[in-house]
Amino acid sequence: xxxxxxxxxxxxxxxxxxxxxxxxxxxxxxxxxxxxxxxxxxxxxxxxxxxxxxxxxxxxxxxxxxxxxxxxxxxxxxxxxxxxxxxxxxxxxxxxxxxxxxxxxxxxxxxxxxxxxxxxxxxxxxxxxxxxxxxxxxxxxxxxxxxxxxxxxxxxxxxxxxxxxxxxxxxxxxxxxxxxxxxxxxxxxxxxxxxxxxxxxxxxxxxxxxxxxxxxxxxxxxxxxxxxxxxxxxxxxxxxxxxxxxxxxxxxxxxxxxxxxxxxxxxxxxxxxxxxxxxxxxxxxxxxxxxxxxxxxxxxxxxxxxxxxxxxxxxxxxxxxxxxxxxxxxxxxxxxxxxxxxxxxxxxxxxxxxxxxxxxxxxxxxxxxxxxxxxxxxxxxxxxxxxxxxxxxxxxxxxxxxxxxxxxxxxxxxxxxxxxxxxxxxxxxxxxxxxxxxxxxxxxxxxxxxxxxxxxxxxxxxxxxxxxxxxxxxxxxxxxxxxxxxxxxxxxxxxxxxxxxxxxxxx
Numbered sequence: 001x002x003x004x005x006x007x008x009x010x011x012x013x014x015x016x017x018x019x020x021x022x023x024x025x026x027x028x029x030x031x032x033x034x035x036x037x038x039x040x041x042x043x044x045x046x047x048x049x050x051x052x053x054x055x056x057x058x059x060x061x062x063x064x065x066x067x068x069x070x071x072x073x074x075x076x077x078x079x080x081x082x083x084x085x086x087x088x089x090x091x092x093x094x095x096x097x098x099x100x101x102x103x104x105x106x107x108x109x110x111x112x113x114x115x116x117x118x119x120x121x122x123x124x125x126x127x128x129x130x131x132x133x134x135x136x137x138x139x140x141x142x143x144x145x146x147x148x149x150x151x152x153x154x155x156x157x158x159x160x161x162x163x164x165x166x167x168x169x170x171x172x173x174x175x176x177x178x179x180x181x182x183x184x185x186x187x188x189x190x191x192x193x194x195x196x197x198x199x200x201x202x203x204x205x206x207x208x209x210x211x212x213x214x215x216x217x218x219x220x221x222x223x224x225x226x227x228x229x230x231x232x233x234x235x236x237x238x239x240x241x242x243x244x245x246x247x248x249x250x251x252x253x254x255x256x257x258x259x260x261x262x263x264x265x266x267x268x269x270x271x272x273x274x275x276x277x278x279x280x281x282x283x284x285x286x287x288x289x290x291x292x293x294x295x296x297x298x299x300x301x302x303x304x305x306x307x308x309x310x311x312x313x314x315x316x317x318x319x320x321x322x323x324x325x326x327x328x329x330x331x332x333x334x335x336x337x338x339x340x341x342x343x344x345x346x347x348x349x350x351x352x353x354x355x356x357x358x359x360x361x362x363x364x365x366x367x368x369x370x371x372x373x374x375x376x377x378x379x380x381x382x383x384x385x386x387x388x389x390x391x392x393x394x395x396x397x398x399x400x401x402x403x404x405x406x407x408x409x410x411x412x413x414x415x416x417x418x419x420x421x422x423x424x425x426x427x428x429x430x431x432x433x434x435x436x437x438x439x440x441x442x443x444x445x446x447x448x449x450x451x452x453x454x455x456x457x458x459x460x461x462x463x464x465x466x467x468x469x470x471x472x473x474x475x476x477x478x479x480x481x482x483x484x485x486x487x488x489x490x491x492x493x494x495x496x497x498x499x500x501x502x503x504x505x506x507x
Contacts, residue, residue: 106301113304114219121215121291131204138200145189151178177358185349191342199335205328209492216488218287223303224481225281232274235470239267246459259459266463319494320416326495330408337401344394350387353378419490426483433476441469
């Protein structure tokens, strides 16, 4: 059989169009739109656990029109900032500290405070941006889950009927069909996707809280290391002065040589503690730089002496209630339970068939009345054991996640109770050092120095009193740092900051 150009001319227009569409379809490179901006962070507010059906517009991307339905490449790396011509012509600003790295992160900062550090860590840390990408991926599932399958086009023809020597009419058929899931299946899939997207958004908030906690703790260690170095320098200066006094009194035969030797021993011990303080300072700087995605040895501005301080804490029951209302990880667990409940509803609807409607025009029939037809197809859900197992699986997952939710509630309540107790303990300890212990140690040093100059107190007593004062100041600094750590732990436990900032007393 030969199909000539003349015989092709006998093909009907609908069949020719279908052939053109099928021949032109293939692998085409879709234009991609690149998004370089990081999405707005999900809102952190009070979550009503009685209503787990969240607004999809908050967690899914804006819908695309047919003309815009192209794949997107999401980039969570912030774009390199550009400057206009005027700013390029300007001379670069110089920071008073020439040792600061060239990334200009702290070019306008003279001191570093805890809130600024937390904000910079949030902007620069890659783990948070990875969570943003996971949230976007989860939100992109919703339009995929609720969409219908693509319609199907079937084309059939008898090539021999188009030959020039054929004795029969040209025979061909066109059929279009659309699959329609049973009512409620698309809604259940959409609910699963939306709840998983809501959980991913809450995971972003939980990661942000963890980064804030890490930055607050790192800043407390950095401030403690800075204060320790300053205190060690003061101690070395005082011991040097005492050594000079002891040497003068020894040269005038007013004191034995043992006082000079004792002063030298204490001065050497202070220098040893200075080596430890330098090591602690380097570790604290490296920890902060790691959080900021900078080289570990990059210099930092000196820490600010202003720390977040809670004047008074609510009672433990109030803190626990706030934690259960505000903790994003608990809300994410609740959203995932709602997603499993949607999966259970979908498993129930799998017992019902899906319907496929179609229309057909068939020229294989001679009679015109028989050439056009419509019909439906449906699957027969007779494999009921498989569907029952899916329902049991969904119920088991719901039961497991509810048990985990209750376990999380109990753990959160304990964490809040323990964190509140530690905050109150560290605050009380700090108050004791600042109001009682330090004052007594300072008076003891003053009395011992006056007695030593008068010859009624030994040099060993004076050095011991001076060491007690230095130790008391160091322990107060440690208590202040521990207070900041425990306050950060408490804010992490309740899922929100206490929003109080007052100057911190530094002796």
